Amino acid sequence: MTTTLVARAGFIALWVILISCLFKVTIQLEFGKYGISSGKTTLQAFNELPGPRWRGISWSIWSWVVLASLSTALLVYKGNYRQVERTATLVGVALAAFGLTGVSADEIISYPYWCQEKGYARFTGVYQKDHAWEIRAKGWIRVMYLDGILSMIIYTLAIGGVGVYTAYSLLS
DSSP states (O other): OHHHHHHHHOGGGHHHHHHHHHHHHHHHHHHHHHHHHHOOOHHHHHHTSSSOEETTEEHHHHHHHHHHHHHHHHHHHHTOOHHHHHHHHHHHHHHHHHHHTTOSHHHHHHHHHHHHHTSHHHHHOSOOSSHHHHHHHHHHHHHHHHHHHHHHHHHHHHHHHHHHHHHHHHHO
């Protein structure tokens, strides 16, 4: 998608990709940090947001479900996919490039689950209000930050390099 975006929108579109790489890591690391320090998943954290609740579930989760359901129901009711197709074509390439870097709700929300099940939070242990747990948590959060930042540098250079090469090739 990087090459397609740059080919269609020009060299300036490369900034969309570079900024999305930065946003992805920043948001993902903060969700991961919360997951490690609290022992809670992203949806558990969303469920703790203040505000109205229905059947024990926070408004934030219900609004997410309702928005997706309404969008799908409207599409089915209208029976007209052409409008969706036209809109998607206009912004599809930029959004695909943005999504390519991992800036999507599913990847960002699922990262703390990985931190819990397989990663850093697993080695930190269940939250305990003691000094030893705090030292372990801070240590694994540092490891997670290092991992995230190094990963961001590698894939930003790789994706950005492809974009720069494509833009240079098109201009030559």
